[in-house]
Amino acid sequence: GAGVSQSPSNKVTEKGKDVELRCDPISGHTALYWYRQSLGQGLEFLIYFQGNSAPDKSGLPSDRFSAERTGGSVSTLTIQRTQQEDSAVYLCASSLPRGQGDNSPLHFGNGTRLTVT
Amino acid sequence: KQEVTQIPAALSVPEGENLVLNCSFTDSAIYNLQWFRQDPGKGLTSLLLIQSSQREQTSGRLNASLDKSSGRSTLYIAASQPGDSATYLCAVLNSGYSTLTFGKGTMLLVSP
Numbered sequence: 443g444a445g446v447s448q449s450p451s452n453k454v455t456e457k458g459k460d461v462e463l464r465c466d467p468i469s470g471h472t473a474l475y476w477y478r479q480s481l482g483q484g485l486e487f488l489i490y491f492q493g494n495s496a497p498d499k500s501g502l503p504s505d506r507f508s509a510e511r512t513g514g515s516v517s518t519l520t521i522q523r524t525q526q527e528d529s530a531v532y533l534c535a536s537s538l539p540r541g542q543g544d545n546s547p548l549h550f551g552n553g554t555r556l557t558v559t
Numbered sequence: 560k561q562e563v564t565q566i567p568a569a570l571s572v573p574e575g576e577n578l579v580l581n582c583s584f585t586d587s588a589i590y591n592l593q594w595f596r597q598d599p600g601k602g603l604t605s606l607l608l609i610q611s612s613q614r615e616q617t618s619g620r621l622n623a624s625l626d627k628s629s630g631r632s633t634l635y636i637a638a639s640q641p642g643d644s645a646t647y648l649c650a651v652l653n654s655g656y657s658t659l660t661f662g663k664g665t666m667l668l669v670s671p
Binding site for chain 1: 563593595600601602603604605608648650658659660661662663664
């Protein structure tokens with residue numbers, strides 16, 4: 443597609459339920475990132491995928507959070523047993539491979555607004 | 560650990576004014592610095608990317624400068640318009656890190 447696509451755009455869930463958020467990056471972008479943006483806060487890095495390398499999971503806030511990337515393209519961020527503090531906008535971004543992509547801008551999707559009630 | 564600070568947090572100006580947004584970072588060992596724009600309810604749009612070897616980049620009415628040694632960047636917006644109203648974020652990519660470190664942004668309001 444022309445840009446990074448995220449779905450759903452909005453998700454309301456009850457505390458304790460699991461949720462899955464999807465990201466479809468720009469074709470040819472092997473680098474994929476997940477960020478979280480909470481009200482009044484900056485963007486918080488969650489996880490980074492680069493090609494077939496092991497992902498950098500250093501930003502995941504707890505073991506309730508996980509992500510996978512199938513076939514080097516679509517990525518799914520899963521939050522298990524959601525808590526109210528998980529409410530935020532979850533943003534996905536993609537870019538060219540890191541060796542080429544150090545000076546290539548990140549392209550962001552419009553995000554998924556997650557509300558945990 | 561890299562820290563990015565943006566000043567001011569919010570700015571309100573009348574249409575037509577030239578303005579400067581400031582970004583500072585604590586670790587000068589960066590690969591690049593990017594300025595983004597975020598409209599309400601939307602993702603981020605990349606405005607300008609300055610490589611570590613560059614001093615500035617220009618796109619239309621926007622000019623971004625980089626002073627790596629002092630850990631500073633500025634985004635200059637000329638002849639501001641109401642359509643420029645948005646939150647502007649600065650982010651740096653460091654060696655040894657997988658991804659960008661973001662500031663908290665400057666919320667800009669340009670009044671007609």
